[in-house]
Amino acid sequence: MKTTVSRRTAPGADRSLAVNILALAELKTVAAAFCSAKVDVMALKGAYLISEVYSNIYERQISDIDLLVRKKDLGAAELALKRTGYTLLEGHSGRTFIRREGAAVLAVDLHSAIPYADETEVWAGACSYVLDGQKLYSLAPEQNLLYLCYHMAGRHADLDEKWLRDIGAIFAKFDIAPEKLAALADKYGLREVCYHALNEASERLGLAIPQNALEVLKPGSSIKNFIVRAVCSGKNRVPFADYFMELVVHPRTLLRTLFPSPAFMKERYGAKMPLMSGFYIVRPVVLAFKGALGAFGLLFSLRRGGPEHVRRM
Numbered sequence: 001m002k003t004t005v006s007r008r009t010a011p012g013a014d015r016s017l018a019v020n021i022l023a024l025a026e027l028k029t030v031a032a033a034f035c036s037a038k039v040d041v042m043a044l045k046g047a048y049l050i051s052e053v054y055s056n057i058y059e060r061q062i063s064d065i066d067l068l069v070r071k072k073d074l075g076a077a078e079l080a081l082k083r084t085g086y087t088l089l090e091g092h093s094g095r096t097f098i099r100r101e102g103a104a105v106l107a108v109d110l111h112s113a114i115p116y117a118d119e120t121e122v123w124a125g126a127c128s129y130v131l132d133g134q135k136l137y138s139l140a141p142e143q144n145l146l147y148l149c150y151h152m153a154g155r156h157a158d159l160d161e162k163w164l165r166d167i168g169a170i171f172a173k174f175d176i177a178p179e180k181l182a183a184l185a186d187k188y189g190l191r192e193v194c195y196h197a198l199n200e201a202s203e204r205l206g207l208a209i210p211q212n213a214l215e216v217l218k219p220g221s222s223i224k225n226f227i228v229r230a231v232c233s234g235k236n237r238v239p240f241a242d243y244f245m246e247l248v249v250h251p252r253t254l255l256r257t258l259f260p261s262p263a264f265m266k267e268r269y270g271a272k273m274p275l276m277s278g279f280y281i282v283r284p285v286v287l288a289f290k291g292a293l294g295a296f297g298l299l300f301s302l303r304r305g306g307p308e309h310v311r312r313m
Contacts, residue, residue: 027047028133030081032134033080034077041068041136045166053170060169061162066111068113081097089107125143126140127140143184145170150194153196153232154190154246165205168201168207171209171210178212178213192222192225202214228248231245259283
């Protein structure tokens with residue numbers, strides 16, 4: 001683990017440092033609990049980046065701890081979290097566990113899959129690292145970069161500055177192979193998402209994104225590319241755009257989103273049979289309506305000349 005702390009000149013650096021130190025200490029505790037349960041755990045996004053990628057741990061504040069386990073280990077991982085004092089946050093769209101420590105609320109988002117990737121491939125290419133004596137895993141650099149691009153553009157339709165800086169930090173830390181990145185992006189249908197996220201990091205923030213990576217990844221003309229470019233090039237987020245971006249970027253996950261498992265419906269809505277059948281009717285209608293709002297919002301934005309940066313289209 002790299003815990004470099006140098007001159008803290010950035011606004012909010014002291015708060016970020018305090019929050020991140022607490023988060024890393026909690027990550028170590030959770031990793032130890034998973035180790036005792038014989039569960040391999042992978043740190044995603046900020047939980048990994050602040051200790052292993054950024055030069056100083058205060059540079060990128062995190063709000064929760066994202067962890068990935070194998071599907072077969074999900075039950076054991078949940079039990080380990082509960083034994084550590086965590087409880088499942090009901091009414092949330094994901095598997096979020098919280099624990100209170102004084103005034104602080106600690107949150108762990110537990111994942112059992114990278115939505116677009118095969119589990120065996122993800123774990124076969126995983127890299128291990130040690131956090132204060134506890135072994136954890138991370139995505140391979142190219143996989144990590146692709147996941148960050150998918151998360152911000154394909155999942156949330158929001159290229160937040162913090163997430164864009166994550167991209168720059170990975171390029172600064174690792175020797176990314178553009179051809180390997182492009183091959184992975186093509187395999188998962190994420191070429192457009194990856195290119196436009198990298199391009200925004202370069203143009204909007206002036207981050208050092210290698211030009212050859214942009215050249216290799218540049219997509220051809222298509223409706224998908226037009227939509228992804230429109231969403232990614234807007235500095236201001238288009239409301240509800242995330243509800244239709246999943247259909248555009250990764251349609252294979254759409255059915256699971258519209259009709260999730262009964263266990264999810266029970267945790268998300270507190271629904272029980274026979275009322276649960278009604279939620280299976282209402283949920284896809286509501287999500288489709290929100291997706292339509294997002295599509296109309298994007299069209300309205302483009303008709304008005306688009307949000308800032310769309311003029312580059």
